[in-house]
Amino acid sequence: MNATAAGPPHGPDDACRTREVLDIVGDKWSLLVVRHLSQGPHRFTELKRGIDGISQRMLTVTLRALERDGILTRTVRAVMPPHVSYALTPMGRTLRTAVLPLLEWSTTHLAHIDAARADYDARPDTPGNGL
Amino acid sequence: MNATAAGPPHGPDDACRTREVLDIVGDKWSLLVVRHLSQGPHRFTELKRGIDGISQRMLTVTLRALERDGILTRTVRAVMPPHVSYALTPMGRTLRTAVLPLLEWSTTHLAHIDAARADYDARPDTPGNGL
DNA sequence: CTGTATCCCGATCGATACTG
DNA sequence: CAGTATCGATCGGGATACAG
Numbered sequence A, B: 001m002n003a004t005a006a007g008p009p010h011g012p013d014d015a016c017r018t019r020e021v022l023d024i025v026g027d028k029w030s031l032l033v034v035r036h037l038s039q040g041p042h043r044f045t046e047l048k049r050g051i052d053g054i055s056q057r058m059l060t061v062t063l064r065a066l067e068r069d070g071i072l073t074r075t076v077r078a079v080m081p082p083h084v085s086y087a088l089t090p091m092g093r094t095l096r097t098a099v100l101p102l103l104e105w106s107t108t109h110l111a112h113i114d115a116a117r118a119d120y121d122a123r124p125d126t127p128g129n130g131l
Numbered sequence C: 001c002t003g004t005a006t007c008c009c010g011a012t013c014g015a016t017a018c019t020g
Numbered sequence D: 001c002a003g004t005a006t007c008g009a010t011c012g013g014g015a016t017a018c019a020g
Helices: A014-025 A030-037 A044-050 A056-068 A090-122 B014-025 B030-037 B044-050 B056-068 B090-122
Strands: A072-077 A083-088 B072-077 B083-088
Touching (some): A014 A030, A014 B030, A030 A056, A030 A072, A044 A056, A056 A072, A056 B090, A083 A090, A090 B056, B030 B056, B030 B072, B030 B083, B044 B056, B044 B083, B083 B090
Antiparallel strands (some): A072 A083, B072 B083
């Protein structure tokens, strides 16, 4: 083992898993919903108000997908007006835990990335900048 | 601490970060490129062959974005034929590390998710299945 | 070998209106 | 309150052709 080849090896179907994870959490809203529910169950309207910019439609679509995947549960109380509560399943909570390092990474490195972008955009001898 | 309210609290701008991380790694190919480069530097054609299904265009686009973000470096050797090598930066390697738990989570839970989906699709009393 | 340019299709997603 | 239905704009991304 030398210095140039770092990191653990990976099997050929790790790629498939990478894809499937992104299908589940890689979209615009899923992680935001999971994050919100990590603090306890919430109702539809609470989520809509809590997640900035999400439309009624996308909240419904996202919740359905996460429910189907067993990430959260949907509990309907048949009263008037309707009362629907969403809560993370145990698996949903493990997902939250698994995503946490990535979120912490972003907290640590986002400023660095902004700097890298500014630097890249300032360089004239770079593809797309006109050399 | 009780059972209903689990998980750490979060600030209001965690949402922004969640978004920005997804902008960087949430697309179809970025993580696959990072994963591939975690085993050492690679040339354009090697990456193209190694990442199944990626088009020339998307490989270029993805590499440019990751380079701009400081995740990887692009090294050109001015020979004929051209020789371009891509390698993870130190920050790129920390990203790889931060994503690892999520990938391990998928390895552990993907079968469970498939089961949850089959179960959900089999239930007749569920939205979209015709109640 | 390592790209760039163009076209085009399907998926995504926001806005809006309507319903039990 | 908690959705569903529909429409339209936008965008990712694949195919292909061309270039240094």
